[in-house]
Amino acid sequence: MILGVDIGTASTKAVLMDDSAIAWQCKIATNANPEAAVAAVLSALQAERTVDRADLEKVVVTGWGQNEVADVAKCDTVASVVRGALWNTPSARTVLCMGAQESLVVSLDPRGRVLGYARNDRCAAGAGRFLEIICEPLECSVDATAEVASKADRKLQLSTQCAVFAESEVVSLVNDGESVANIMDGILGTIARNVITLCKKVNKQEDFVVAGGLARNERILRTLQDALDVRLHRFGPEPEYICAVGAALAGGRS
Amino acid sequence: MSEAIIAKYPLFQRLDDVCTIADYLLTQGANDLEEVTDALISMCMTYPEHVVETGLLMNVEVLAASLKPKNRSHVHAHFMAIQKHLHDITDQMEAGKPLVAHFPSMTPEPFIAMDLAYMCAEQLSLYLVGALTDGVEEILDASEADGIPGHSCGFQRAPFKAMETGQLPMPDMFMCTTAPCNSSNMLYQMMMQRYDIPMFVCDSPYYWNDRSFDYFKEEYKRCLQGISELTGHTIDVDVLRERVEMSNRQLQYMYELQQLRRLKPNPDPGMHRAMDLAAWLMAGSNEECITYQKMCYDEAKARADKGLGVIPEGMKEIRTLHTYGWTAHFLSFPDWLEDELGSTELECGLSIYPGELVGLVDTTSLDTMLDGLAWRSFNAVMHRTVMTFSDLHIQDMVSVATEYDAEVALFAGNNTCKWGWTYPKMLTEALQDNLGIPCLTWETDLMDKRFRSPEDVKEMCREFFNTVRMSEA
Amino acid sequence: MIFAGVDVGSLSAEAVLMEDDRLMAHSIITVKPNPVQSATIVMDEVLAETGLTQDDIAFCVSTGYGRERIPFAQHDISEISCHGKGAFWANGDVRTIIDIGGQDAKVIRIDTNGDLVDFVMNDKCAAGTGRFLEGIAKTFGLKVWDLGDLALAGGDPVPISSICTVFTNFDVMCFLAKGRSRADVALGVADALATRINRLVTSVGIEGGVAMTGGVAKNAGVVRSVEKVIGRKTCPLATDPQIIGAVGAALYARERYYKQQAAN
Numbered sequence: 006m007i008l009g010v011d012i013g014t015a016s017t018k019a020v021l022m023d024d025s026a027i028a029w030q031c032k033i034a035t036n037a038n039p040e041a042a043v044a045a046v047l048s049a050l051q052a053e054r055t056v057d058r059a060d061l062e063k064v065v066v067t068g069w070g071q072n073e074v075a076d077v078a079k080c081d082t083v084a085s086v087v088r089g090a091l092w093n094t095p096s097a098r099t100v101l102c103m104g105a106q107e108s109l110v111v112s113l114d115p116r117g118r119v120l121g122y123a124r125n126d127r128c129a130a131g132a133g134r135f136l137e138i139i140c141e142p143l144e145c146s147v148d149a150t151a152e153v154a155s156k157a158d159r160k161l162q163l164s165t166q167c168a169v170f171a172e173s174e175v176v177s178l179v180n181d182g183e184s185v186a187n188i189m190d191g192i193l194g195t196i197a198r199n200v201i202t203l204c205k206k207v208n209k210q211e212d213f214v215v216a217g218g219l220a221r222n223e224r225i226l227r228t229l230q231d232a233l234d235v236r237l238h239r240f241g242p243e244p245e246y247i248c249a250v251g252a253a254l255a256g257g258r259s
Numbered sequence: 260m261s262e263a264i265i266a267k268y269p270l271f272q273r274l275d276d277v278c279t280i281a282d283y284l285l286t287q288g289a290n291d292l293e294e295v296t297d298a299l300i301s302m303c304m305t306y307p308e309h310v311v312e313t314g315l316l317m318n319v320e321v322l323a324a325s326l327k328p329k330n331r332s333h334v335h336a337h338f339m340a341i342q343k344h345l346h347d348i349t350d351q352m353e354a355g356k357p358l359v360a361h362f363p364s365m366t367p368e369p370f371i372a373m374d375l376a377y378m379c380a381e382q383l384s385l386y387l388v389g390a391l392t393d394g395v396e397e398i399l400d401a402s403e404a405d406g407i408p409g410h411s412c413g414f415q416r417a418p419f420k421a422m423e424t425g426q427l428p429m430p431d432m433f434m435c436t437t438a439p440c441n442s443s444n445m446l447y448q449m450m451m452q453r454y455d456i457p458m459f460v461c462d463s464p465y466y467w468n469d470r471s472f473d474y475f476k477e478e479y480k481r482c483l484q485g486i487s488e489l490t491g492h493t494i495d496v497d498v499l500r501e502r503v504e505m506s507n508r509q510l511q512y513m514y515e516l517q518q519l520r521r522l523k524p525n526p527d528p529g530m531h532r533a534m535d536l537a538a539w540l541m542a543g544s545n546e547e548c549i550t551y552q553k554m555c556y557d558e559a560k561a562r563a564d565k566g567l568g569v570i571p572e573g574m575k576e577i578r579t580l581h582t583y584g585w586t587a588h589f590l591s592f593p594d595w596l597e598d599e600l601g602s603t604e605l606e607c608g609l610s611i612y613p614g615e616l617v618g619l620v621d622t623t624s625l626d627t628m629l630d631g632l633a634w635r636s637f638n639a640v641m642h643r644t645v646m647t648f649s650d651l652h653i654q655d656m657v658s659v660a661t662e663y664d665a666e667v668a669l670f671a672g673n674n675t676c677k678w679g680w681t682y683p684k685m686l687t688e689a690l691q692d693n694l695g696i697p698c699l700t701w702e703t704d705l706m707d708k709r710f711r712s713p714e715d716v717k718e719m720c721r722e723f724f725n726t727v728r729m730s731e732a
Numbered sequence: 733m734i735f736a737g738v739d740v741g742s743l744s745a746e747a748v749l750m751e752d753d754r755l756m757a758h759s760i761i762t763v764k765p766n767p768v769q770s771a772t773i774v775m776d777e778v779l780a781e782t783g784l785t786q787d788d789i790a791f792c793v794s795t796g797y798g799r800e801r802i803p804f805a806q807h808d809i810s811e812i813s814c815h816g817k818g819a820f821w822a823n824g825d826v827r828t829i830i831d832i833g834g835q836d837a838k839v840i841r842i843d844t845n846g847d848l849v850d851f852v853m854n855d856k857c858a859a860g861t862g863r864f865l866e867g868i869a870k871t872f873g874l875k876v877w878d879l880g881d882l883a884l885a886g887g888d889p890v891p892i893s894s895i896c897t898v899f900t901n902f903d904v905m906c907f908l909a910k911g912r913s914r915a916d917v918a919l920g921v922a923d924a925l926a927t928r929i930n931r932l933v934t935s936v937g938i939e940g941g942v943a944m945t946g947g948v949a950k951n952a953g954v955v956r957s958v959e960k961v962i963g964r965k966t967c968p969l970a971t972d973p974q975i976i977g978a979v980g981a982a983l984y985a986r987e988r989y990y991k992q993q994a995a996n
Contacts, residue, residue: 106902169858258729
């Protein structure tokens with residue numbers, strides 16, 4: 006049994022892999038403290054499955070916080086994403102993982118070798134935080150956004166790409182009497198477009214795996230599907246766990 | 260050497276100091292920073308103040324890399340060549356000879372044959388950025404405050420502002436080509452207009468073929484003719500021949516060295532790639548340049564004969580093609596790649612002069628020599644590389660990747676390089692799709708380390724090479 | 733004669749009443765999403781303070797967001813000119829103004845009459861604006877002004893290398909989690925803002941006295957960081973830096989009025 010822990014900027018996801026199956030999973034807030042997050046995961050594993058650190062063949066850490074944790078194996082984020090994608094879809098040629106602050110798209114050759122990848126560089130447009138930020142003035146939970154947007158009756162185009170300026174634009178739109186549904190739909194469209202721009206930096210081909218928190222959002226998926234013109238496979242059973250799974254299977258760097 | 264001229268221009272003095280320091284520190288038999296500490300202390304106590312001042316600004320990582328046995332001798336030889344070059348041009352300047360500043364797309368034999376002083380300002384600032392921690396950031400900021408756009412290339416911006424502030428001499432004339440880019444064209448024109456400096460421009464054609472070369476060589480000759488008329492100096496054919504024979508010898512070693520890089524393991528360390536460009540820009544200037552290039556070749560040949568490489572024992576070689584080029588403020592990068600990641604540098608887009616393409620110059624007559632030199636410029640880095648719709652450069656890179664058996668490609672693009680960012684997607688597609696070569700692309704600034712720090716670049720590369728290794732497994 | 737100036741920003745709105753060029757009263761409110769509403773409320777407030785009515789005002793100039801739509805203003809002028817004019821009134825030595833607003837930042841150069849000579853503005857990127865500070869203050873659980881005061885207590889600023897406000901916010905959380913003092917983190921943030929502003933400053937160039945206007949200028953920690961980066965002290969202003977735009981508008985109102993009178 007190997008524990009894979011993906012320490013993201015917002016949340017830490019962990020999976021216990023037994024052979025190649027997910028035996029247990031958990032997700033907690035990282036709170037900017039990677040060591041504490043890993044400790045919390047191990048505690049939860051003990052409490053819920055009575056599995057101790059000593060019972061594990063390995064603990065492999067990946068994601069943003071990996072450098073801050075001692076006494077664990079480490080796996081680069083790109084390698085984790087790829088390994089997780091191939092576990093889900095052995096024929097994967099492109100992988101998109103949309104995180105809280107970082108979106109990453111990777112292109113693979115027919116044998117699953119990495120050919121190239123791209124990330125959003127210095128800019129939060131197209132990241133999960135963007136959605137979180139505007140959910141506040143719209144008083145909507147992140148999980149409900151696609152549902153809310155589905156009731157839109159008008160196409161809105163926001164004038165800004167920036168997550169920070171979008172917040173004020175949303176407030177103005179609300180004040181101008183625009184419906185929350187239309188605004189939400191406009192925002193989701195903006196986020197999707199930013200992600201699509203990122204995807205164009207690599208050679209996107211089928212089969213295309215989508216993962217990360219935003220992959221739960223049907224409105225974003227639909228926009229991606231239409232724009233990229235490839236069949237999308239959402240990482241399952243839950244899209245946030247792609248890196249944790251991949252890290253556990255990859256087993257860490259030598 | 261003219262001490263007066265060197266002392267008059269702070270960046271000349273700095274450069275001379277760097278060479279003096281290199282001459283001292285790289286000949287102590289020390290292999291690393293620890294072993295050279297005593298010599299460093301002694302230097303601080305015995306050398307003139309300005310040398311010590313410069314010494315305290317030395318980029319420690321570059322120094323450490325230069326001390327390594329695989330790099331030391333030829334890095335030393337290179338700095339001896341640049342010092343000789345500096346001394347020669349300052350002598351010419353003291354003797355009142357007109358100073359021509361030329362773009363990095365030509366070799367200087369005709370200027371020498373016309374008994375002129377010459378310099379390639381971009382080449383000189385490369386050393387200062389590479390060797391010293393205080394680089395040229397202050398000069399770049401001053402340039403921007405002056406209204407020169409921050410998104411124009413630092414390669415010209417830095418030396419030109421240095422000329423304006425008296426840190427480098429203001430030339431009496433410019434010679435350049437319209438290739439590579441709008442940035443260099445605009446900045447050269449700005450200098451011409453602000454200071455009334457005559458500028459001789461070779462109009463670089465768009466396509467690369469016989470007809471366009473015929474056009475270009477007339478342009479090249481026209482510019483040299485113009486310089487001759489302006490200065491009253493004519494080309495001494497015997498001197499030209501002597502210098503071209505020298506540059507032919509130098510480049511012969513360069514071409515042979517390129518062949519050695521095709522071997523497995525690659526026996527040639529990558530840090531001197533940037534110095535190869537710098538040496539090309541001095542080709543024909545002095546014997547020291549030839550000594551340098553020969554040394555690079557001899558060392559690599561000795562390794563090749565024994566089947567040795569340049570990465571640590573036990574590491575697996577990853578043959579790497581640098582499709583854009585080197586980063587001036589991070590000269591130790593190729594050395595770090597070798598020793599940390601086993602990545603050996605095959606060729607780089609900013610120092611590739613394919614031997615069989617560029618060729619050696621026929622020294623039979625003045626005409627054959629001028630034609631041969633024009634052919635060299637036509638196919639120089641930052642000239643050939645930008646011609647047509649980038650398919651030429653892409654094809655060159657694909658050829659190198661195939662012939663040298665590249666396993667990965669790195670594109671460290673200068674963020675202000677207008678040309679550079681038109682093609683990397685096409686290039687990576689060609690390498691990835693046709694050859695299955697993993698590629699990593701990132702933006703950096705050639706001259707300004709604040710844009711993306713060397714530490715960031717190292718993190719990215721670690722991740723990339725780790726990922727590639729895991730992918731292979 | 734009484735003149736009025738009203739300035740609607742992205743975070744606050746201000747109104748001033750001036751008797752010729754003497755400041756009578758001023759008012760500051762947090763904006764409503766609708767600029768006309770904001771202007772009306774803040775104008776009503778300042779009138780209430782003095783017991784005057786709209787009829788008592790000879791001329792009113794509006795500036796800022798929605799300035800063309802303000803029904804009780806006879807004319808509107810760009811906030812750039814108004815900040816220049818207002819800062820000049822507040823200190824005759826001023827020739828360069830650094831105005832850090834809620835969502836944009838400007839550096840303005842004026843001549844010896846307080847009229848606009850040159851300016852540069854950033855309104856594309858939230859870094860280097862009030863928004864930057866607002867977001868981070870929230871992370872600290874503080875009001876923006878308190879963040880500035882906290883920065884004054886810092887001694888060893890944390891390095892902020894991210895450009896994006898969102899990423900910086902995250903870096904701040906990490907520094908706090910690693911045990912860096914709140915004061916040092918606040919100082920690092922103030923320094924980062926000052927560095928962004930400095931890019932604008934160097935592109936326009938500093939002439940004569942430098943003044944900071946806009947709400948962020950009341951933030952002592954930010955002012956100190958900016959002074960550090962530009963290498964000089966800022967000029968004191970005779971009034972609240974947040975109302976400088978409205979003061980400039982009122983001064984332009986006076987100019988316009990007398991010009992109209994002379995023409996008739």
